[in-house]
Amino acid sequence: MFLEGTLIGSNIVHKDFNAVGVVDDTSLVFLEYPQKDKGIEGLIHVRYQGKIIVGVQIGIGVIGSNSVIGEFSLVNYHAYISGKLGPSTFYHIVFRRIDKDYQYPELEGESRYRDPEEPTQNLGHFRLEQVLRGGSIGYLQISLLENETIFNQRYYDKTMVEVGIKCEL
Structure with a gap:
């Protein structure tokens, strides 16, 4: 059995992205200084490694920002299992899974993520691997993803199927 606790602190300055403020309770406006975020997150990870590998990780965090669209708290859950079928x-x-609770939920504006591929919120991967002759491995993986768009509080789903061969050269 393996147990790990982690405390993560972050300080991010978005030099190419200005902070966002609110005018008249509803209108978002870009301010004249960059968005700055500070955060803290605590993680607990438990893993068992025997004939199968099973693990669970739970995290809680808070992000403070000088931008109204950048403040949120989060809880994340991560679970995995690996083993032999034959x-x-x-x-x-x-x-x-990452559950976010925005400080200003009534504001739906640009998120701090400029690339919608960056913040994979929720995912499921299912993968089968078969050892082939010569030590190569053939695999099939199906991935179900839910990402936050470049607008906070808007999400989209993505399904990917991947087939490949891994080999050492």
């Missing part, structure tokens, strides 16, 4: 067949299942 003599040369393996499975891997991974789930992750």
